[in-house]
Amino acid sequence: MIDTRTRVYDNVTFEVFSQEIVPANRPAIMRGLVKDWPAVQAALLGDEQVVGYLKNFDIGYQAESLIGDPDIQGEFFYSDDRKGVNFERMRLPIPDTLDRMLALRGQDNAPSLYIQSVPIPDCLPEMVMDNHIPFIPKEIAPRIWVGTPLRVQTHYDLSNNIAALVAGKRRFTLFPPEQLANLYAGPLDFTLSGAPVSMVSLESPDLERYPRFAEALKVAEVADLEPGDALYIPYFWWHHVRSLEPFNILINYWWKDGPANMGSPYDALLHMALSIRDMPEVQRQAWKSMFDYYIFGSHGDPVAHLPPHMKGPLGEVPAQARRQLYQQLARNIAGKL
Incomplete structure (x- = not known):
């Protein structure tokens, strides 16, 4: 009940x-x-x-x-x-x-x-x-x-x-x-x-x-x-x-909230399943720390100490730059096929 x-x-x-x-x-x-x-x-x-x-x-x-x-x-x-x-x-x-x-x-x-x-x-x-x-x-x-x-x-x-x-x-x-x-x-x-x-x-x-x-x-x-x-x-x-x-x-x-051209979290999850899940445990834990730090902000803004022009994809990403990053990601993935 x-x-x-x-x-x-x-x-x-x-x-x-x-x-x-x-x-x-x-x-x-x-x-x-x-x-x-x-x-x-x-x-x-x-x-x-x-x-x-x-x-x-x-x-x-x-x-x-x-x-x-x-x-x-x-x-x-x-x-x-x-x-x-x-x-x-x-x-x-x-x-x-x-x-x-x-x-x-x-x-x-x-x-x-x-x-x-x-x-x-x-x-x-x-x-x-x-x-x-x-x-x-x-x-x-x-x-x-x-x-x-x-x-x-x-x-x-x-x-x-x-x-x-x-x-x-x-x-x-x-x-x-x-x-x-x-x-x-x-x-x-x-x-x-x-x-x-x-x-x-x-x-x-x-x-x-x-x-x-x-x-x-x-x-x-x-x-x-x-x-x-x-x-x-x-x-x-x-x-x-x-x-x-x-x-x-x-x-x-x-x-949805956020940028209209945001990528699919499912795509990221699938990519992680293919690239991280089968790593040795010590390496997976290292990448867990990376994601906690860079993506989930476990210690605040991970690039707060950098000037704007050095923040890259972790800073403010204009639409054109976002498209270029997706294109680069697609090329990287295609290289695994």
């Missing part, structure tokens, strides 16, 4: 969000933040009404949809032999998928359908104008998620995230980043949708096989959303998502 409930904020303004919620670096429910959206108002009238509302904006876009057999019971995951996944990906017209979802409501032994993370400007562009969070910059594209009853396995995003519920009810179970070792992450190079996922079932964890998961549960927190609510999920917070009603719609916004 998870006892901790995510903190709830009412009447959230930009000032509250930027000065209270974000600095706390914890999930936060923003109750009723999007309750006035036309999409939410349509959903409150019924599933058919909100589906009709979405169809009004359709431009014929073929959206990637996940389809799972009835036996997966809405849990999109790896196949039993862990060599594949337990669902198929197909590109389908949005109106057709929505109609099929409505038809499946209340059916026993029904397949699972999921429209996952489709940028709204690509598929329902005119919908953006009337369904927008005022303090989200216009250049951050909202994404839509629509599904039958489903469970999204515990994962994290390398972005800040605001998830706004339009229809149905959803439960988020969240774990802080430092629980990585207790969540038994899956492979880096064979993921379900980009980020590694926990290999542990939240509903029925096998604590003999994954004993440290019990420690993660002690610090987990739960956020239940209803139509009009939004949830702020900070960078790298793990989250499991479960829909609690037969038809659900969610819209989310992802954004």
Whole structure:
């Protein structure tokens, strides 16, 4: 049993969000933040009404949809032999998928359908104008998620995230980043949708096989959303998502802080796995000290004693210089192939 409930904020303004919620670096429910959206108002009238509302904006876009057999019971995951996944990906017209979802409501032994993370400007562009969070910059594209009853396995995003519920009810179970070792992450190079996922079932964890998961549960927190609510999920917070009603719609916004042309931490992690992980232990510890000092600032600014022109990639790096460094890095890596 998870006892901790995510903190709830009412009447959230930009000032509250930027000065209270974000600095706390914890999930936060923003109750009723999007309750006035036309999409939410349509959903409150019924599933058919909100589906009709979405169809009004359709431009014929073929959206990637996940389809799972009835036996997966809405849990999109790896196949039993862990060599594949337990669902198929197909590109389908949005109106057709929505109609099929409505038809499946209340059916026993029904397949699972999921429209996952489709940028709204690509598929329902005119919908953006009337369904927008005022303090989200216009250049951050909202994404839509629509599904039958489903469970999204515990994962994290390398972005800040605001998830706004339009229809149905959803439960988020969240774990802080430092629980990585207790969540038994899956492979880096064979993921379900980009980020590694926990290999542990939240509903029925096998604590003999994954004993440290019990420690993660002690610090987990739960956020239940209803139509009009939004949830702020900070960078790298793990989250499991479960829909609690037969038809659900969610819209989310992802954004990153820092330079727009920043490299991928995954690329750095993979490079370290190939270049450092198999070193003798004494050498690995030396490089751990290097990263602690130069990257994580364990002793403050590592180049504070140098004049600006000598700080190189550890100082202020203009866009052109950043591109040149990436090009040099690509050449260095290519030399290993």
